[in-house]
Amino acid sequence: MRIDIVTVSPELIKSPFEYSIIKRAIDKNFVAVYFHNLRDYALNKYGQIDNTQFGGGAGMVLMIEPIDKCISKLMSERTYDEVIFMTPDAPVLNQHTANTLSLKENILILTGHYKGVDQRVRDKFISKEISIGDYVLSGGELAAAVLCDAIIRLIPGVLGDETSALSDSFQDNLLAPPVYTRPREYKGLKVPEVLLSGNFKKIDDWRHEEALKKTKKLKPGLLDD
Ligand code: ADE
Numbered sequence: 001m002r003i004d005i006v007t008v009s010p011e012l013i014k015s016p017f018e019y020s021i022i023k024r025a026i027d028k029n030f031v032a033v034y035f036h037n038l039r040d041y042a043l044n045k046y047g048q049i050d051n052t053q054f055g056g057g058a059g060m061v062l063m064i065e066p067i068d069k070c071i072s073k074l075m076s077e078r079t080y081d082e083v084i085f086m087t088p089d090a091p092v093l094n095q096h097t098a099n100t101l102s103l104k105e106n107i108l109i110l111t112g113h114y115k116g117v118d119q120r121v122r123d124k125f126i127s128k129e130i131s132i133g134d135y136v137l138s139g140g141e142l143a144a145a146v147l148c149d150a151i152i153r154l155i156p157g158v159l160g161d162e163t164s165a166l167s168d169s170f171q172d173n174l175l176a177p178p179v180y181t182r183p184r185e186y187k188g189l190k191v192p193e194v195l196l197s198g199n200f201k202k203i204d205d206w207r208h209e210e211a212l213k214k215t216k217k218l219k220p221g222l223l224d225d
Contacts, residue, residue: 001031001104001155002078005144006070007111008049008062010035013141022149025158033148036074041066050114059115067110067121074108083108083127086140086147087116090129093147095170097130101147102154109147111140173222177210 007013016022017033025031039047043065050060071083081104091097101107110117110126122129132143152158159165169176180191194206215222 001102001152002106003031003033003148003151004036004074004080004106004108005033005111005148006036006038006067006074006108007139007141007144008038008113009139009141010037012139013111013145016145016149021158022152025152025155028157030155030158031152036070038062038066038070041069053115057115061115062113062117062121064118064120064124067117067125071108071110071125078106080106080108080127083110083125084147085110085112085117085122085126085129086132086143087112087129088131088134088136090131092131092133093150095150095168098147098150098154099171101151107151109144111144113139113141170222173215173225174211175214175219175222177207177214 005013014035017026026033038049042049043063048063049066050062053059053061074080075083082101084107086109110121130143130147132146137143154165165171167176180195184191184196192206194202197203
């Protein structure tokens with residue numbers, strides 16, 4: 001998979017890609033991630049990429065021209081399966097979307113900043129809009145990093161034990177059951193007996209029951225889907 005990220009602040013978004021599972025996925029060529037600085041496509045020598053809104057109102061808006069130059073160049077080099085815009089006024093990211101995107105070849109992600117982007121960018125270039133939650137961040141960079149993390153860990157082969165992604169919370173619309181490790185008892189707090197029983201059928205049943213209980217209690221809406 002290849003992911004291109006178009007941003008005003010490449011430095012803000014880079015570090016999540018330099019650690020842990022995501023770094024390993026890049027090192028092992030499961031995914032290549034490229035950052036494109038919108039300022040390299042600025043209108044003038046002052047690096048202009050934004051302007052005030054027509055009709056008045058506070059906040060600067062990213063202009064269409066630099067974005068067109070950058071995105072059109074990338075699109076002339078390859079075909080993108082999705083061109084995604086990170087924005088709070090979009091459907092919220094969920095595991096189903098992450099699963100679907102993890103199977104794509106080329107993804108382009110545009111991150112907004114300031115007040116947003118000229119609507120014509122969204123109308124002309126964007127195939128999918130994604131929010132990471134109903135709150136507003138200063139820009140889409142952190143949201144794009146969250147999206148990439150959710151996608152990259154699902155690419156087949158990225159997680160050593162593939163079943164560990166399948167047993168994540170939200171796969172099968174269930175939250176993950178509780179997990180325990182050594183010691184068996186800590187200051188009177190015990191690990192449930194069944195997990196020490198060695199009876200894998202019982203353990204599976206228990207985990208399913210716990211996952212159901214937890215989902216009913218914390219996110220009952222998942223069970224309606
Ligand atoms: N940009 C600003 N806030 C955002 C959010 N909640 N999700 C995605 N992009 C954003």
